[in-house]
Amino acid sequence: MLIATFNANSIRSRMDVILRWLADHKPDALCIQETKVQDAEFPRRPIEDAGYHVVFKGQKAYNGVALLSRTPPAEVSAGLDDEPRDEPRLLHAKIGPVHIVNTYVPQGRDIHHEMYAYKLAWFGRLRRFFDQRFKKTDLLVWAGDLNVAAEPIDVHSPELYGNHVCYHEGARDAFAKCRAWGFVDVFRKHHPEPGHYTFFDYRTPDAVNKGVGWRIDYLLASPALAEKCTGAAIDLKPRLESKPSDHTVLMAEFDL
């Protein structure tokens, strides 16, 4: 079973890239973040014509999540279990035997901004969401753009970014505490060496070739599911298209 995640930075602008990726890789599930579209305007038809089911929750201009799957999704829900639910940032569904939680974690803007405190609290609320809904023996994936680099090797120049909202100690601690539910970072498990990134800023010229990136997108699996992971990879192609997203596609294969 192939599961993938992609921050599209507008699903409507990225539809060609997404349809090509689906045709090339035939994933069983694809989590998308930053769809940037209201539900009434969501482009469901081209996705269904490609042979995929799709559930989504969006809003005008910002945020938005979608979950594509080859088999019909079950137990679909949007948002955290307390207020504010932030529905355009979290989508849960069961695809076959696997629970998938697709999140677009708040970026935080600046470490002194109230949105940064909100981001740190969001990880705590998400930990309670996992505690209340799932057991370690469940087959569970936490996927998405988590807007945080876990370790020094997950940023191209960690010494520059101690005060960046995606690398500041507070964000890394909050992420670590949430991950401590029991999640295994399946990409890192298969690729322990440095130099692997999922995001390359649009504003850095030739960022991919220069290796100026961040690893802020993840596929995190419950212990029971991580055991069944046979490989993981980052596909740079969606970052190198003529109209690229600033994110890559991250995928993992599970023996199910």
Add this chain to the structure above:
DNA sequence: ATGGTCGGCAACCGA
């Protein structure tokens, strides 16, 4: 040094 480039959406905000 505080940029640079995108997308949405109609002026700038968010990343």
